[in-house]
Amino acid sequence: MAEKFPESTKNECLARMLTVRDALDVISGKWKILIIISIMSGNKRFREIERSIPKISSKVLAKELKDLEEHQLIKRRVYDESPVLVEYTATDYVFTLEKVIEELHNWGANHRKKILEK
Amino acid sequence: MAEKFPESTKNECLARMLTVRDALDVISGKWKILIIISIMSGNKRFREIERSIPKISSKVLAKELKDLEEHQLIKRRVYDESPVLVEYTATDYVFTLEKVIEELHNWGANHRKKILEK
């Protein structure tokens, strides 16, 4: 099989890696993309998000939500009614990840098909 | 912000998650995509790949290469010359990941720009 980037110098290869790593640093991990999908799908409340993702624990969810908020991928709003109501929503910025998620979804579907065919 | 998948039922949301997870199970981790990029860029020999990826160790590289081979993303060939020569190359299948990698790269570049702007 021919190489994909035949023209690439070592530095170009390295630059490509570092850039991809920048992305992975933010969105990799077992849960982040799943949480983003859940919120993009309209789940807003903590327990709602928690129930939508199989096997996630409150602890992990709380931590990941903080991470995502720090990276401005989601917004946390507290409405001081009683009882206190908390809502997580998608930011504009998280929509820049749409294509990444779409491609991951396409590839996942394709890969599953491949596995089952064997 | 409006939700991205407003029409989606709980089951659709779940299906989307599971499919994306299938993809992540194969390609997530600190090193896999970087190794794929290295091999796609034309690096073939173990030491060559090792040198192309900053801070990776032989142990981790060996393990990840086995994983990638199992998933048929790369091909390992042993030429029984003396000394033994081993070559890792990209399979056709790994090219189905091209778009995923491209989108990760785009997003990483964009994200870096965003961070620096602040």
Next chain:
DNA sequence: GCAACTGCTTACATTTAGGTAACTGCTTAC
């Protein structure tokens, strides 16, 4: 007045990934 829901936090344990360094058997170059 008791169970159940909310949005979490805490303590503790285990699992997994990853790092470090040494070492192997073989070969070539000086």
Next chain:
DNA sequence: GTAAGCAGTTACCTAAATGTAAGCAGTTGC
């Protein structure tokens, strides 16, 4: 003959991620 390269393996260790379980302060419903 000795250093250095090749393609790894092995043993040991640390750190990070994740799991488990319980609890809390407040509210609602029966």
